[in-house]
Amino acid sequence: MRVVVPKETAPGERRVALVPETISKLAAGGYELRVERDAGAAAGFLDESYAEAGAELVERSALYEGAQVVARVAPPSADEVAALASGTLLIGFLHPLTDPEGIARLRERGVLAFAMESIPRITRAQSMDALSSQATVAGYKAVLLAANSVQKLFPMLMTAAGTIAPVRALVIGAGVAGLQAIATARRLGAVVSAFDVRPAVREQVESLGASFLDLGVTGEETAGGYATELTPDQQAQQQAALEERIPDFDVVITTAAIPGRPAPRLIPVSAVERMRPGSVIVDVAAETGGNCEVTVPGEVVEHGGVVVIGTTNLPSLMAFHASQLYSRNVAALLQHLAPGGELALDWEDEITRETCVTRPEGGS
Amino acid sequence: MRVVVPKETAPGERRVALVPETISKLAAGGYELRVERDAGAAAGFLDESYAEAGAELVERSALYEGAQVVARVAPPSADEVAALASGTLLIGFLHPLTDPEGIARLRERGVLAFAMESIPRITRAQSMDALSSQATVAGYKAVLLAANSVQKLFPMLMTAAGTIAPVRALVIGAGVAGLQAIATARRLGAVVSAFDVRPAVREQVESLGASFLDLGVTGEETAGGYATELTPDQQAQQQAALEERIPDFDVVITTAAIPGRPAPRLIPVSAVERMRPGSVIVDVAAETGGNCEVTVPGEVVEHGGVVVIGTTNLPSLMAFHASQLYSRNVAALLQHLAPGGELALDWEDEITRETCVTRPEGGS
Amino acid sequence: MSDLPLVVELTILFLAAFLGFEVISKVPTMLHTPLMSGANFIHGIVIVGAILVLGTADDTFTKVVGFAAMVLATANVVGGWFVTDRMLGMFKRRPEPRDEEKRT
Amino acid sequence: MSDLPLVVELTILFLAAFLGFEVISKVPTMLHTPLMSGANFIHGIVIVGAILVLGTADDTFTKVVGFAAMVLATANVVGGWFVTDRMLGMFKRRPEPRDEEKRT
Amino acid sequence: MISDPSVIGLLYLVTIACFVVALRFLSSPRHARRGNWVGGAGMLVAIATTLAIDGIGNWALIVVAGVIGTVVGVVGARTVKMTAMPQMVAIFNGVGGGAAALVALAEWHHVVEPGAEETVSIVLSALIGSVSFAGSVVAFSKLQELIHGRPIVFPGQNVLNLLVLGGASAFGIAAIAGAEDEWVLYLVIGLALAFGVLFVLPIGGADMPVVISLLNALTGLAASATGFVLGSTVLIVSGMLVGAAGTLLTLLMAKAMNRSVANVLFGAFGQVQAGAGGARADDGRTVRATTPEDVAVQLAYARKVIIAPGYGMAVAQAQHDVRQLADLLEERGVEVKYAIHPVAGRMPGHMNVLLAEANVPYTQLFEMDEINPEFPQTDVVLVIGANDVTNPAARNDPSSPIYGMPILDVDKAASVVVLKRSMNPGFAGIDNELYLDPKTTMLFGDAKDSVLKLIAAIKAL
Amino acid sequence: MISDPSVIGLLYLVTIACFVVALRFLSSPRHARRGNWVGGAGMLVAIATTLAIDGIGNWALIVVAGVIGTVVGVVGARTVKMTAMPQMVAIFNGVGGGAAALVALAEWHHVVEPGAEETVSIVLSALIGSVSFAGSVVAFSKLQELIHGRPIVFPGQNVLNLLVLGGASAFGIAAIAGAEDEWVLYLVIGLALAFGVLFVLPIGGADMPVVISLLNALTGLAASATGFVLGSTVLIVSGMLVGAAGTLLTLLMAKAMNRSVANVLFGAFGQVQAGAGGARADDGRTVRATTPEDVAVQLAYARKVIIAPGYGMAVAQAQHDVRQLADLLEERGVEVKYAIHPVAGRMPGHMNVLLAEANVPYTQLFEMDEINPEFPQTDVVLVIGANDVTNPAARNDPSSPIYGMPILDVDKAASVVVLKRSMNPGFAGIDNELYLDPKTTMLFGDAKDSVLKLIAAIKAL
Numbered sequence A, B: 001m002r003v004v005v006p007k008e009t010a011p012g013e014r015r016v017a018l019v020p021e022t023i024s025k026l027a028a029g030g031y032e033l034r035v036e037r038d039a040g041a042a043a044g045f046l047d048e049s050y051a052e053a054g055a056e057l058v059e060r061s062a063l064y065e066g067a068q069v070v071a072r073v074a075p076p077s078a079d080e081v082a083a084l085a086s087g088t089l090l091i092g093f094l095h096p097l098t099d100p101e102g103i104a105r106l107r108e109r110g111v112l113a114f115a116m117e118s119i120p121r122i123t124r125a126q127s128m129d130a131l132s133s134q135a136t137v138a139g140y141k142a143v144l145l146a147a148n149s150v151q152k153l154f155p156m157l158m159t160a161a162g163t164i165a166p167v168r169a170l171v172i173g174a175g176v177a178g179l180q181a182i183a184t185a186r187r188l189g190a191v192v193s194a195f196d197v198r199p200a201v202r203e204q205v206e207s208l209g210a211s212f213l214d215l216g217v218t219g220e221e222t223a224g225g226y227a228t229e230l231t232p233d234q235q236a237q238q239q240a241a242l243e244e245r246i247p248d249f250d251v252v253i254t255t256a257a258i259p260g261r262p263a264p265r266l267i268p269v270s271a272v273e274r275m276r277p278g279s280v281i282v283d284v285a286a287e288t289g290g291n292c293e294v295t296v297p298g299e300v301v302e303h304g305g306v307v308v309i310g311t312t313n314l315p316s317l318m319a320f321h322a323s324q325l326y327s328r329n330v331a332a333l334l335q336h337l338a339p340g341g342e343l344a345l346d347w348e349d350e351i352t353r354e355t356c357v358t359r360p361e362g363g364s
Numbered sequence C, D: 001m002s003d004l005p006l007v008v009e010l011t012i013l014f015l016a017a018f019l020g021f022e023v024i025s026k027v028p029t030m031l032h033t034p035l036m037s038g039a040n041f042i043h044g045i046v047i048v049g050a051i052l053v054l055g056t057a058d059d060t061f062t063k064v065v066g067f068a069a070m071v072l073a074t075a076n077v078v079g080g081w082f083v084t085d086r087m088l089g090m091f092k093r094r095p096e097p098r099d100e101e102k103r104t
Numbered sequence E, F: 001m002i003s004d005p006s007v008i009g010l011l012y013l014v015t016i017a018c019f020v021v022a023l024r025f026l027s028s029p030r031h032a033r034r035g036n037w038v039g040g041a042g043m044l045v046a047i048a049t050t051l052a053i054d055g056i057g058n059w060a061l062i063v064v065a066g067v068i069g070t071v072v073g074v075v076g077a078r079t080v081k082m083t084a085m086p087q088m089v090a091i092f093n094g095v096g097g098g099a100a101a102l103v104a105l106a107e108w109h110h111v112v113e114p115g116a117e118e119t120v121s122i123v124l125s126a127l128i129g130s131v132s133f134a135g136s137v138v139a140f141s142k143l144q145e146l147i148h149g150r151p152i153v154f155p156g157q158n159v160l161n162l163l164v165l166g167g168a169s170a171f172g173i174a175a176i177a178g179a180e181d182e183w184v185l186y187l188v189i190g191l192a193l194a195f196g197v198l199f200v201l202p203i204g205g206a207d208m209p210v211v212i213s214l215l216n217a218l219t220g221l222a223a224s225a226t227g228f229v230l231g232s233t234v235l236i237v238s239g240m241l242v243g244a245a246g247t248l249l250t251l252l253m254a255k256a257m258n259r260s261v262a263n264v265l266f267g268a269f270g271q272v273q274a275g276a277g278g279a280r281a282d283d284g285r286t287v288r289a290t291t292p293e294d295v296a297v298q299l300a301y302a303r304k305v306i307i308a309p310g311y312g313m314a315v316a317q318a319q320h321d322v323r324q325l326a327d328l329l330e331e332r333g334v335e336v337k338y339a340i341h342p343v344a345g346r347m348p349g350h351m352n353v354l355l356a357e358a359n360v361p362y363t364q365l366f367e368m369d370e371i372n373p374e375f376p377q378t379d380v381v382l383v384i385g386a387n388d389v390t391n392p393a394a395r396n397d398p399s400s401p402i403y404g405m406p407i408l409d410v411d412k413a414a415s416v417v418v419l420k421r422s423m424n425p426g427f428a429g430i431d432n433e434l435y436l437d438p439k440t441t442m443l444f445g446d447a448k449d450s451v452l453k454l455i456a457a458i459k460a461l
């Protein structure tokens, strides 16, 4: 079974779908691997390492020849889709809920496409859960961005020139990324509070040594562990409570998200304006519109002395480790769908069924 | 006694010499304070806060009128010097060892100038020791820059998508900045080694939970606690040993310095080339030429996939806390030189004597 | 048969009682059962009484009763000791880990 | 004068010795001196001997010796007790901290 | 033949010394075994001395009785399974009580004109010895499942027991008061036997150890009383040592079960309650709760311990204490490793964050795949607030929602100790059959508390 | 008037029980005081009983002697300063030994034909009592500075002591063997007195407590021997209790000083060595070393404790253990704060980094300026590896290189305990006069070890 790994073409995307370490495991397990030249360069993986691991390095032009599986990070461009043979197995982030066009294109082409974001959050699928692995990186990176932008030191220091007070950080949305952000901010010495609408989160926040900020809003938790959207009333209440509390904080990191929906608006402009100049907001949800009204996705803006970081695709900024994690997720899914290099799709299986976004009409 | 605080004019300088908190203490202690408008804005201190603290806010044009004391961060420009009356007391970083021209200018003008970098490192002067306070900030910031540039996560994480190995960091030169860098990198979860030529440092490194990397070179320690320059032989030996060990590390932070001398060259180009792509060197000594041959002061360069950060004036990037600490140092010196607002110079006193770089010919 | 003043016997009794308390006051839970078993063995000392009775018995009744007492007391002593010993088998000191092992 | 078999006295002696060891085996260092002083008081029990000697003395020599013994023994008892008591004065239990105090 | 009472007394003093030392040693894990040997030596001295006393005869009877007793003792003690040890203690205790009662009976018959001291002692010895004998036999039968292990209760039990005991005491007092007819003592013995049976019947199998310990103390007292009858210091002292030690031990055992002695003895009156052993699975396997002291001994004498932390450690914020426990064990020469399951906790790397905070060196942390082959060579696994990640259902039970998840193979270790607060499930909401494994014991309580208790208990060893 | 020996015996048994309980209580900080009262009650029972025995006469003499003894005892015990307590213990111990010797002497004179048991007992009582008496008087004189506190040594001391003791023993054996002349016992007593003096003379003042404890045990033995002479169980038991407890206590005290008893007793022979109390300043003030157990009691019974960490805590990497100690104290209701000096350690914020790593909440950390006013209300300051930042020379001594540096005012607290490894100076290279302050005690050793020991000791309380 020939698996190909293209170099990512999306702007700013430094990750690569499979890293040499995974390649060598797959190569030993019945797969034939072709990697586009320079595919891992931006993440710090050299072509030599790929060759050593057992991949064949090819030019773009020859890449898709005889490809049975394509492993990617971002969705393929229209051109790329056109280059795929019908029935090709495609694995990657495909934005099934937010990019209907792209999906339609794949369907037309007869691609057998599996979206990494659709991996069900069940125990058995944890090793394929790319949303979690990339959110881990994003949560960590968000804190670094904040620490680098804020004019203050995170930890408390008592020195001969007086005492530096610790930074007070607030993490809103304590899912995977939020929890990692809490942990990282605490590591750096900040005093961390966190908030989430799911009631189970309080204990998790405290299990990291942070304190839970009660904004008086509690939402529902779906079977998959996700939050549901708040009612407009609740949303207003949350905004008001936040506006009240937000001036206490030097750093705010927001990660609130509802799958398939635009990010909830949590921080109104008025709240930003109440913050001290020099404070920082990192909006990890920028990609889906942002949790803060001031956020401009992909940009860093200043509003009344407050820096609002809307940088998207944070995992790509830590491409080495992000790729490493993603690569293991992809390999786990591949081995599930085609163990030992033989396609064996079981549509009864929850993972296969839920992750598949398009399949050839008369396909397996 | 009228003390004035100008807005810093040096490029990239965000700090301010006195912050509102210190201003209010001085104002209560017999000083009259004048602060240039917007002087603290870049560091996050608003004009209103200054006004509240008891300072008079003035335009640049009126600033030096009747000024008896000028408190600055960076050395004054030639224009500014010209605006000072003879006998004015000037406090700031004045680069006495490396900027003979600037000092000459002050001497000609008859300024009574005290250089913050010349504060003797004696116990009693610790509260004035701005080199230490700013080095603390620089050491912390250096780690953040490194963490932000490296493609890896600092801490070890064991996740469903495999284990992320911790970053291995090396700190060369474990003075004030170096120790802070060690502490910060350890906080973030890196495995830290450190090296210094002064023998007393090993215990200090270990007291932070890091390990000492023995490069087989030991230098002398002066009475002031500083290192002396190595012999050319020793230097070569150190370079060779480093070249051997450096490929083990993902992050290297160098802070080695000899007062009044260009920074020792520790990392030759050949060593940089042996590092893995994606690794990062932060050269805190860039200002005095850098510890790494690849360093370009003030710039971030890439050499064979290795990022070498030569950003100068790191404390200015954390202007809020850096200013706060510096401000207390300045105030402590001011109160030493002119307690209660009355100039009382005691040339027998070690601090006064050693810190003064120029004084009016026939002066006090 | 007693030839000591009662009060001396009481003194001895009191000292023994206090000593019995003190001597085991720091026993870890793990040893509760073995200690109970060991104490059980020790009260087998009643065998001394059985020997005295049986050894000096002259009528049949006393012989029969003494014989029974002797059997029971011996079973207490012997069984009690072996049960305790088996229980304590698991407290054999484990060998000191060798240095190489510790390092790997 | 002794009217007990020596071996009984030895048994008692042995039990007392063992008990003496066991009973103080967990004393914290802080109490070493007070405990020493308390034990010092207890051996003042030799006063019983002094009373017996003096109370039954009939010749002058015994009276003199007994008198001296009585004086010394009484001093041991009385002085020993008061010294111990003063030393232990510092172990008065401190009052429980009040809740408000703890919180501030 | 010894006839000098001083020599006899001195030899008996050796016995007493041996017994005191034996008890002392038996209460320390390091010397326990030696303690039993010292006690044995003391016993041999006592027996040899007694046999050598001038005037002892009936040698044939003595030898035959001794041989029978020895055979019974050796065979009983040797052939029984380790798990049946408690009932062996019970029965050997019972025969001791019986022997004391019989000696008293013989003396009653024998002594021509007993003084008050003798009569009191004889009555006490007969009474206590009989209660101990009958009670022990019932305890034995229950544990050996000759009769049902569950508490046997019936209305009026209380009153009946009191009546029987009262009767025994009344006749005893009559005997002391001068009723010299033999049957008075028979009545005392008969009623005491009945009381022994009645007294133990209502007590459940799980509480038996406490009861056996109490009966053991009673036998000691009976032996001591026999000593008064015979004027034998060695009996007085040895019996009393056991009486006192046994009483304290009874209190300690009840305390270790978090019960009072009264609750153990009389708990069943009025109301049948669940065994203290804890929850019971449908198939009869039970969850076994343990105490910090027991776990401490297990850990301290282990060669290799693996710590498997989970979300519960995070909730309890026990990481610093866990590290301290590990350090303590390492100091004692135990090899300690941490097994980190990839999804332990509630976020990727949750355990890493916490253990790094507690300064656990990275080199002690092992990923699941690395550590799983090591469990079979591990003496004790300490599961600290982990649940799902140790659930064998993930391997065995295709219908389980976690089927297919790789888990830490803690069940392959020699023994497993689980620290959690209750039998509640973890994230996945499913039961964990690991807890029913006979190798597993549960240390219930907040993980931080439990770990602190473990540290204290190990230090006290 | 009592004549029934059983009643007397029972009353004495009460005394014995009281003494046992007294010793037990005296070894627990919580009950110590009650222990002394129980002991006192027992003593009263014994005295009253003895006075009531049939045949006791010479009332006038008894009363006069009793009054004299009481006055001496009360006045001595009441008027002496707290710091002079040890010498009071010594002298009251000595008189007890003297009493025992005198009783023996009286019996020697009195008993017409003493048996072997009596003679042995009399000789032992006289010998031991005399040694104890003379030794105690010397110990008292040394401590009271009636004679010089330093070890008094001279060549041949060893040989002389052996000769004297040998002589005393030889005459004792002679007495036992049948030399019934009175002077034999006088010789024994005389030589024993001489030995007592010689034995204590070479021992330095700092070691005196161990010696006094040994003499105390000896007096117990003398009393016990007197018991054999008089056939008095209460004397035998009480004396032996003290003999055994005193012996163990002597061992424990020596151990607490990190010395062996032999080293204490014979250390001075051959070589004059420095007092064990530690370094001695020129002006006679000494550094006092302490033990973890003592500090534990101080801490556990304190109301407010401030921890002042320094570079030594960092070097020892003791931060986790320090936090644990603080937690432990807080659990016991002690208020604990950390005093962070701005330049403690070797880099700005050094203590913050470490304490944050150990998860000490920021709210427990106090800057120097905040905490300095709190020291006067603080019971104990625990200085953990800090030196320069606590050096009062910075305030008092203009010639000191650190003069003018603001310091933590730990010397204003009620007591200060310093944890460091030696008397070595810190960064500034200067001596710290805090260590000579009478309020200060030093707990020498690696900070981590010491803190761990403190934790264990507090838990054991």
Ligand SMILES: NC(=O)c1ccc[n+]([C@@H]2O[C@H](COP(=O)([O-])OP(=O)(O)OC[C@H]3O[C@@H](n4cnc5c(N)ncnc54)[C@H](OP(=O)(O)O)[C@@H]3O)[C@@H](O)[C@H]2O)c1
Pocket: A123, E309, E310, E311, E312, E313, E315, E316, E342, E343, E344, E345, E346, E347, E348, E349, E350, E384, E385, E386, E387, E388, E389, E390, E419, E420, E421, E422, E423, E424, E425, E426, E427, E428, E445, E446, E447, E448
């Ligand atoms: N790591 C991740 O990224 C991630 C993310 C989401 C979900 N998950 C899921 O989370 C689970 C993790 O497994 P796990 O074994 O770590 O945790 P778990 O299965 O959730 O079990 C935790 C156990 O800890 C006990 N506990 C809670 N608080 C405690 C306390 N204070 N003291 C002592 N025990 C306490 C609880 O029992 P008691 O209540 O009886 O004390 C509970 O059974 C897996 O099912 C995994 O799929 C993981």
Ligand SMILES: NC(=O)c1ccc[n+]([C@@H]2O[C@H](COP(=O)([O-])OP(=O)(O)OC[C@H]3O[C@@H](n4cnc5c(N)ncnc54)[C@H](OP(=O)(O)O)[C@@H]3O)[C@@H](O)[C@H]2O)c1
Pocket: B123, B126, B132, F309, F310, F311, F312, F313, F315, F316, F342, F343, F344, F345, F346, F347, F348, F349, F350, F384, F385, F386, F387, F388, F389, F390, F419, F420, F421, F422, F423, F424, F425, F426, F427, F428, F445, F446, F447, F448
């Ligand atoms: N904070 C800063 O920025 C900075 C920078 C440079 C210099 N300094 C200077 O450093 C000093 C700091 O004062 P400090 O009180 O923290 O430290 P210090 O005065 O240097 O004293 C530290 C003490 O800790 C003891 N110690 C070392 N290792 C130990 C161990 N393992 N266990 C127990 N004790 C140990 C040492 O005594 P033993 O050897 O007897 O154990 C030493 O006396 C000041 O003089 C300050 O001026 C500070």
Ligand SMILES: NC(=O)c1ccc[n+]([C@@H]2O[C@H](COP(=O)([O-])OP(=O)(O)OC[C@H]3O[C@@H](n4cnc5c(N)ncnc54)[C@H](O)[C@@H]3O)[C@@H](O)[C@H]2O)c1
Pocket: A121, A122, A123, A126, A129, A131, A132, A135, A172, A173, A174, A175, A176, A177, A178, A195, A196, A197, A198, A224, A225, A226, A227, A228, A230, A238, A255, A256, A257, A258, A259, A264, A266
């Ligand atoms: N079973 C598994 O294997 C598994 C694996 C990974 C994650 N999960 C669960 O899934 C959960 C969600 O993970 P995620 O990080 O991908 O979620 P997400 O990215 O969809 O959302 C991030 C967080 O935002 C919160 N949020 C939504 N609306 C909010 C609002 N208005 N205000 C504040 N917070 C709001 C959500 O509750 C969530 O915690 C996790 O917490 C975890 O428990 C389970």
Ligand SMILES: NC(=O)c1ccc[n+]([C@@H]2O[C@H](COP(=O)([O-])OP(=O)(O)OC[C@H]3O[C@@H](n4cnc5c(N)ncnc54)[C@H](O)[C@@H]3O)[C@@H](O)[C@H]2O)c1
Pocket: B121, B122, B123, B126, B129, B131, B132, B135, B172, B173, B174, B175, B176, B177, B178, B195, B196, B197, B198, B224, B225, B226, B227, B228, B230, B255, B256, B257, B258, B259, B264, B266, F346
């Ligand atoms: N007494 C006080 O109050 C006080 C206050 C602050 C600092 N100090 C002392 O001064 C020392 C120096 O402080 P600093 O940070 O300002 O020093 P610095 O900035 O001059 O130098 C930084 C470090 O580089 C090291 N270095 C020099 N050449 C090197 C080489 N070839 N290789 C490796 N390392 C080399 C030096 O040893 C020093 O540790 C501190 O360590 C501290 O002990 C004392």
